Amino acid sequence: MSGTAFLMETTAAPTHPVPxxxxxxxxxxxxxxxxxxxxILHTLQRKQDRIVHLRIGGRNQYLVFQPEDSKHILQENxxxxxxxxxxxxxxxxxxxxxxxxxxxxxxxxxxxxQPAFHRQKLAALAETxxxxxxxxxxxxxxxxxxQPVNVSQAFMDVTMRIVCKTLFGSDTSGKLDxxxxxxxxxxxxxxxxxxxxxxxxxxxPTPNNQRSKRAQRQVxxxxxxxxxxxxxxxxxxxxxxxxxxxxxxxxxGERMSDQQLRDECVTIFSAGHETTAVSMAWTIYLLTKHPDxxxxxxxxxQTVLGDARIPxxxxxxxxxxxxxxxxxxxxxxPPAWIMSRRAREDxxxxxxxxxxxxxxxxxxxxxxxxxANWPEPERFDPDRFxxxxxxxxxxxxxYLPFGGGxxxxxxNQFALMEMQILLALFVRRFDINRASGQTITPKPLxxxxxxxxxQAVLSNR
Ligand code: HEM
Numbered sequence: 001m002s003g004t005a006f007l008m009e010t011t012a013a014p015t016h017p018v019p020x021x022x023x024x025x026x027x028x029x030x031x032x033x034x035x036x037x038x039x040i041l042h043t044l045q046r047k048q049d050r051i052v053h054l055r056i057g058g059r060n061q062y063l064v065f066q067p068e069d070s071k072h073i074l075q076e077n078x079x080x081x082x083x084x085x086x087x088x089x090x091x092x093x094x095x096x097x098x099x100x101x102x103x104x105x106x107x108x109x110x111x112x113x114q115p116a117f118h119r120q121k122l123a124a125l126a127e128t129x130x131x132x133x134x135x136x137x138x139x140x141x142x143x144x145x146x147q148p149v150n151v152s153q154a155f156m157d158v159t160m161r162i163v164c165k166t167l168f169g170s171d172t173s174g175k176l177d178x179x180x181x182x183x184x185x186x187x188x189x190x191x192x193x194x195x196x197x198x199x200x201x202x203x204x205p206t207p208n209n210q211r212s213k214r215a216q217r218q219v220x221x222x223x224x225x226x227x228x229x230x231x232x233x234x235x236x237x238x239x240x241x242x243x244x245x246x247x248x249x250x251x252x253g254e255r256m257s258d259q260q261l262r263d264e265c266v267t268i269f270s271a272g273h274e275t276t277a278v279s280m281a282w283t284i285y286l287l288t289k290h291p292d293x294x295x296x297x298x299x300x301x302q303t304v305l306g307d308a309r310i311p312x313x314x315x316x317x318x319x320x321x322x323x324x325x326x327x328x329x330x331x332x333x334p335p336a337w338i339m340s341r342r343a344r345e346d347x348x349x350x351x352x353x354x355x356x357x358x359x360x361x362x363x364x365x366x367x368x369x370x371x372a373n374w375p376e377p378e379r380f381d382p383d384r385f386x387x388x389x390x391x392x393x394x395x396x397x398x399y400l401p402f403g404g405g406x407x408x409x410x411x412n413q414f415a416l417m418e419m420q421i422l423l424a425l426f427v428r429r430f431d432i433n434r435a436s437g438q439t440i441t442p443k444p445l446x447x448x449x450x451x452x453x454x455q456a457v458l459s460n461r
Pocket of ligand 1: 271335400403404408
């Protein structure tokens with residue numbers, strides 16, 4: 001091909017407008033999305049093969065359907081995509097931590113924090129997780145089990161304790177309840193501000209703003225006090241804060257400032273406990289509907305862990321089926337059900353263009369239920385994740401509960417290990433049955449929650 005012909009072909013490359021999903025004048029697709037996003041997403045998936053243009057909240061948003069295109073946005077062309085405006089709200093509460101930051105600052109923080117989440121370092125945290133779970137189970141066991149138990153709340157409590165203990169270790173002794181309460185209020189207030197259509201300036205003395213300030217003061221006093229104390233002690237502790245304190249940038253030799261450490265701790269708390277708790281509650285819900293899978297899980301837990309109240313940490317790695325159950329539950333109910341990115345420059349997906357300044361959407365919830373990749377997608381079948389099984393033959397972006405590319409969840413191994421521990425010890429202790437009168441449907445807020453707290457009838461084994 002001559003040079004001129006090549007030039008002509010590229011300049012004339014067709015870029016088609018992305019098909020627009022029709023909506024209401026002015027409001028576009030906003031109402032449909034506020035009312036029932038999952039139904040509309042399923043409908044769109046059936047109608048469109050590659051990408052659809054939506055108008056939500058006055059913004060142009062482009063939703064991709066294929067694993068290849070999700071990979072393009074999250075990984076191959078990730079440098080073209082930044083945090084979407086939604087993250088600005090979170091910044092008020094979480095500061096400039098891994099979740100909310102962008103660009104070179106984020107890259108440096110990620111480099112510094114990554115080693116703390118290395119598999120070997122996590123092994124040290126497993127013992128804390130097991131001990132906290134055992135204490136929590138003792139409390140549950142002595143509760144009134146003649147009534148259904150609110151498992152959503154129960155898992156929220158234990159994941160909060162686990163994240164506080166793994167972050168701050170023994171320094172939380174005697175302070176855990178106050179601290180986790182303050183961190184949880186901050187998290188709750190951040191979420192409600194993010195979802196609220198009206199946001200008063202933070203300087204106005206509204207009740208929520210005042211609660212936020214109080215919680216923020218309490219959290220800051222604790223974390224800054226602890227950082228100060230640790231810096232004076234000059235001894236390395238193997239909790240997450242200890243690892244972050246000693247982390248050194250291999251390129252510059254720099255360490256994190258007090259403010260950065262504070263922001264990362266609050267971020268890890270916020271990103272780390274609700275997602276895991278919600279996912280555990282969904283897992284229990286699925287097990288109440290599949291007693292055969294529960295029985296198989298209980299058999300594995302009993303065989304591998306035996307009867308010891310605190311089984312050795314390395315035993316949990318042998319809980320293969322337990323991990324499959326967790327993975328399949330994350331497929332059906334991925335807490336991070338949709339991810340958004342803002343395009344810095346025009347981007348091209350096949351013949352289509354995502355314009356600079358607009359938002360690209362990647363939706364794990366849809367990818368995980370695409371019948372092209374997952375036969376009978378609604379069926380709960382942990383064997384999909386058996387070693388060498390169907391999942392291993394799929395495109396790597398057909399399954400992304402933890403996102404993908406450089407912004408892959410830094411806590412993914414932490415979360416899987418925690419869920420394996422929680423689930424195995426829970427089913428070893430209890431039989432689980434459905435509570436009558438509950439109709440559970442997914443409610444997509446910031447995370448994919450059940451529409452009401454999940455209740456289950458527990459009985460000691
Ligand atoms: C089932 C549990 C969890 C799920 C489903 C989950 C999911 C995710 C997803 C999808 C992202 C990427 C968001 C995006 O690309 O926009 C993310 C980021 C993140 N997650 Fe998780 N997560 C879980 C547990 C945890 C835990 C336990 C921690 C910490 C202990 C954690 C810390 C973080 C942090 C700090 C980020 C931001 C990473 C960055 O941008 O560099 N997550 N998580």
